[in-house]
Amino acid sequence: MELRALKELLAGSGLFVYEKSADEAQNTCVVMVRNGLDKCLAVAGEKADLFEGKEEGGIKFCPLSNENAAALGVLFPYTKPASHKGHKFTMGFGDRLGLATAGHVRAIAGHDIYPVFAQQSIRELNLTHRTFADIIAAAAFNVFQEGYKGGYGADGDHLKTKEEIKYALGAGCTMVTLDCSEHIDQQAAAYPQEKIDVMYAELPEATRTHYEELYLNKELPIIGRLSADDLKRIVVVFHDAIEHATDCYHYIDEIRTVDVDFELSIDETLTITTPAEHFVIGNELHLAHIVPISVAPHFSGAFEKGIEYAGDLNAFARDFVVHQEIADFFGYKLSLHSGSDKFAVFSTVGKVTKGHVHVKTAGTSWLEAMRVVAEVNPDLYRHAHKFALEHRHEAEKYYHVSTDVTEIPNIDLQNDAYLPEYMTLAASRQTVHITYGLLLEQPWFREEFFRTMAEHEEDYYAALVRHLGKHVRILTAENGI
Numbered sequence: 014m015e016l017r018a019l020k021e022l023l024a025g026s027g028l029f030v031y032e033k034s035a036d037e038a039q040n041t042c043v044v045m046v047r048n049g050l051d052k053c054l055a056v057a058g059e060k061a062d063l064f065e066g067k068e069e070g071g072i073k074f075c076p077l078s079n080e081n082a083a084a085l086g087v088l089f090p091y092t093k094p095a096s097h098k099g100h101k102f103t104m105g106f107g108d109r110l111g112l113a114t115a116g117h118v119r120a121i122a123g124h125d126i127y128p129v130f131a132q133q134s135i136r137e138l139n140l141t142h143r144t145f146a147d148i149i150a151a152a153a154f155n156v157f158q159e160g161y162k163g164g165y166g167a168d169g170d171h172l173k174t175k176e177e178i179k180y181a182l183g184a185g186c187t188m189v190t191l192d193c194s195e196h197i198d199q200q201a202a203a204y205p206q207e208k209i210d211v212m213y214a215e216l217p218e219a220t221r222t223h224y225e226e227l228y229l230n231k232e233l234p235i236i237g238r239l240s241a242d243d244l245k246r247i248v249v250v251f252h253d254a255i256e257h258a259t260d261c262y263h264y265i266d267e268i269r270t271v272d273v274d275f276e277l278s279i280d281e282t283l284t285i286t287t288p289a290e291h292f293v294i295g296n297e298l299h300l301a302h303i304v305p306i307s308v309a310p311h312f313s314g315a316f317e318k319g320i321e322y323a324g325d326l327n328a329f330a331r332d333f334v335v336h337q338e339i340a341d342f343f344g345y346k347l348s349l350h351s352g353s354d355k356f357a358v359f360s361t362v363g364k365v366t367k368g369h370v371h372v373k374t375a376g377t378s379w380l381e382a383m384r385v386v387a388e389v390n391p392d393l394y395r396h397a398h399k400f401a402l403e404h405r406h407e408a409e410k411y412y413h414v415s416t417d418v419t420e421i422p423n424i425d426l427q428n429d430a431y432l433p434e435y436m437t438l439a440a441s442r443q444t445v446h447i448t449y450g451l452l453l454e455q456p457w458f459r460e461e462f463f464r465t466m467a468e469h470e471e472d473y474y475a476a477l478v479r480h481l482g483k484h485v486r487i488l489t490a491e492n493g494i
Contacts, residue, residue, distance in 0.1 A: 014057045014071065016042045022072070023055055033160035038088045045158045050467035052077055052154075054085070063087055082150035085157060092153040094167035094187045096272035098306065100127035102368045102494045103346075105168055106481070107132045107375030108148070109141055109449060110382060112466055114155030116477030117378070124485055125494045129188060130156065131167035132375065135177055136411060140450025145169060145184035170373070171278060175264050182265070188274040190309075190348075191261050193254035194281035201250045202284045206242055213245040216252070224248050228293065235338050236292045247293050254279065255297045262303050274306040276371070280350050286310035288335045295343040307371045309348035310336055314358075316351040318412050319376055319446035320439045322358050330361045337365050346371050352484070353377035359487040368492030374484060376446045380436055381476040382466060383445050387432035389472065390465045394432050397458055398424050398441070401448040408447040416440035 014022075016035055019042045024030050027048075034045035041058030054075040056064050063084040066075030075081045086093040097103045104126055106117040114130045121128055131145075131152040138144060149167050156165060168188040169181025178189055201209065213221065228239050239247075258277055265273055279286055279294065291310050298305065313332045314324020322329075333347075340347045348371040349355070349362055362370060387394040402418060421441045424432075435441040452458050466473055 014042060016044075019055065019057050019072070020044060028055075031158050034158045036089055036157075036160070041088060043085070043088065043157075045154070046074075050464065052158075054081060060088060077150070077154050079146045079150045082153040085153055089157065091162040091164065092157050094131055094149060094152070094185060095164050096187050096274050097127040097129065097164075097166045098272060098274060101125070102489065102492075103127045103129060103166070103307075103371045104485070104488075105129040105132040105170070105352075105371070105373035105375070107137070107170070107373070107378065108151065109133070109137060109376065109379050110466070111143075111147065111151030112155075112382070112470075112473065113378040113477060114152050115159050116474035117481060118156065118159040118161045119474055119478045120481035121485055124489055126485065126489070127164060127166070129166035129168045131165070131186070132170050132188075132373065133168075134171040135173075136171070137375070137450075140411070141453055145181050145186055149185045166274065168274075168276075171281070175261060178261060178265060179268060182269060182273065186273075187271060188276065188306075189261075189265055190276040190278050191258055192278045192281055193257055194278075196254040196257040197279070197282055198250050198253070199283045201246070202282070206246075209242070209246050209249055212249045216248065220248070220252060224252075224293075227296070233292065234342055235335065236289050239289055243289060244293075247290050251279075251290060251294060255294060258298065259301045259303065262301075262305075275303075276307045276309065276348055277305045278309045278348075278350065280309045280311040280316075282311045284311065285313050285332070286336075288332075288339060291336055291339050295339055295345075299343055304343070305345050307346040307348040308340065309350045312336070312349070315415070316349075316355060317414055317416075317443065318351060318353070319380060319443045320354060320416065322355040326357060326361070329358055330365070333358075333361060333365055349373065351375075354484075356483065356487060359484065360490065363488045363490060363492055368489060368494045370488075372484075372488060374481065376449065377480065378477060379449050380442060380446055381480050382462075382473060384433050384436040385469055385473050385476055386462065386465055387435060389469050390461070391429040391432050393458070393461050393465065394435075395424055397452055397462075398432075398435065398445065400452060400455065400458070401444045404448055404451050405444050408451060411450075412447040414443050414447060416443045418444060 016037045020030050020035055023046050029047040031045040039060050041060040044055045046055050056073045061073045064075040064081050066073045108114055131148045133148045166188050167186045169186040170190045171192040172178050173192050228244050314322055314329050350373050352372040353374040354377055416439050
């Protein structure tokens, strides 16, 4: 059956056809369709047996399962994630719902951006009861729906152990973001020098000799000379993390079956990453013949979830320039974590990096979904809003937040027209942001929420284009991206 004939037949039977999805390969035609609020693939041709589904009138109707996502990747490799090596500007788009990628595709239209559409941490998987295979399948179906063929990545975000790395790569992730926070002695950063001296003296002699010969009494690039006290503190705080990163990198190299992008995250710390710390870490990776695709330091200021940057913008800019010099020296990109809604720093980030950067967003797409709910299903939003307030303390176990719930206007005193404004207020925005896992576990919310999103699919995509599009426009301005 020809592709045009298949589309006409499907449309004639009352199904909604996603026109951009229609494609053919190996004498097989595939189209994404919707029957009411339910989506599936319509497949006809020689390779239809790759897919699981029910055949009717020579067309196989196939659910959007992980198995069928894998089959889709066999016919259309552009629906499978791939490495983003060689791409200048890359951006992570976490999708906690499996609904947002089509909107993300539209948000980057016209820009030379390599997106990482499938991006989740183990924490997010646990809170949403999903798997890496689920995340990648959702991205693949959305990419197919939009007819997007520009390539995308899949990030196992904030992985901490070899077991987690193996899990992510086994599911098809093409990027590993290694979170070394459990191997960083975060308390030591604030210890008095006398205690640091004792801890340093307890390290193996070979470790101390290694660092002293490389970094003491040397005029180092970018950072100049390190004092003995500064070096001791850096080694005490970070040496175990450096060893862990080296070990995990080589483990990835052993088990990977495709190109894997390796990012090192040192941002989950209590203190700001100094240029000296960054340089030593970068140099140690270099000596181990490791060139990560990106490194995420802990930049100055506050990068809390779902709200604007808080801090001294001039101080951020000064620090960021030096971190960029270090990244350039060692040949990797800087990565900006918790980049959602940090509009105040985007111009600096784009300008200083010349668009050679990785930026991660995540929960902001969930918040845009809740903005749509507030607009079109006010009763559901009211219920969800009150639940989020009541249970925020539970979510604070997973996220550091500082907004004050007493600043949130009493929802019982607001009319329906005001409800979307809650998604512009920092305290309410952050409260809804961090309670997504708890809300999605509630049957009363989950069922009505996904029905609402299916009914207002285009409204959601439009909201994502507006909101994520703003991120993209500021970050890429003046860099021709």
